[in-house]
Amino acid sequence: MVAIANLQKMKKVVVGLSGGVDSSTAAALLHNQGYDVIGLTLWLMKGKGQCCSEGMLDAAKICEQLGVPHHVVDIRDVFQTYIVDYLVTGYSAGITPLPCSQCNKSVKFGPMLHYAKENLDCDKISTGHYARINFNPDTGRHELLRALDRNKDQTYFLYDLEQDILASVIFPLGELQKTDTRRIAAEHELETADKPESQDLCLVESNGSMRAFLDKYLAPKEGDIVDIDGKILGKHDGTHHYTIGQRKGLGIAAAEPLYVISIDAINNRVVVGDRTKATKPECTIHRVNWVSIAEPSTPIRAEVQVRYRSAPVPVTVIPLEGARAKIVFDEPQFSITPGQAAVWYNGEKVLGGGIIEQFPS
């Protein structure tokens, strides 16, 4: 009897439902596999209104279709602190923060697992992310691997998940192509089967643009656009409207294309220069999380991605004290942006990642 009770407990899973096709299909697949599925929708954004309630309603419909319970948890305050405040503080300090990895760690997976354990006596959670997890018995670590659908792979946003979370997560879509997901959703006649893709950044989706979102929190503040020698070339209306490597929207006529090469929020200046000035041979990383391997004691070779859609490039990663690392690129790289994540891989395996630090001025 004890063994059967344990088996039943093992099979329970809380599935994070956004109301989109990916999480709906993840729930349907787990339900088919005999899991005792419980749907959970996190209410994330303040003032988002209809868009959020549509997601919750669609999630509720999926749970009704599958005949499983649906819970909604209000964590708008957590989202406000970890995402909205984080973005506003970061942009005002002259960096370009990446909210998604932070959202996954602190807003989604952490609170979901906490709620599942505390309220539902359940220690497994699942989402519709495209990624894979493999337990390596030799190292005792849960490895994070790229999705088989490389175009949908979301490991860049998941590098910050720690071992205790990875041990509790199931990614049912990691081995599927997106076309398979749509087909399975249609076969199950899921309400969400034909729902359009959501945008990469939910805040942008609900505000029209990142600029519109930031303008709600940060007042315009006119300042100078200067070259590397401090010569004034134009005016800007707030350093938070700019990002490293940006070329469009500078409003400066010049013989050669100019790019943002640094953002000096303290002196309210945006510094521009030609493309060569926007390349860097190395950068330092903080808040490093080693994922599939333990922190090494010596430098390692890897391929790093410095933006979600950027191609991985060969590097040496040098571990530093205090959850930091230095990355030395084999070839200098364009547009290394403080605040964005650098995630390093060995083939399909995520070795580690962290946040790019500001460059010394």
Ligand SMILES: Nc1ncnc2c1ncn2[C@@H]1O[C@H](COP(=O)(O)OP(=O)(O)OP(=O)(O)O)[C@@H](O)[C@H]1O
């Ligand atoms: N508000 C939410 N509540 C619970 N889980 C969520 C929520 N938003 C996202 N998730 C989970 O995180 C996963 C990835 O979210 P993302 O925002 O990247 O959406 P997506 O890839 O378009 O997936 P979907 O099609 O399910 O919306 C979702 O598949 C879902 O499992």
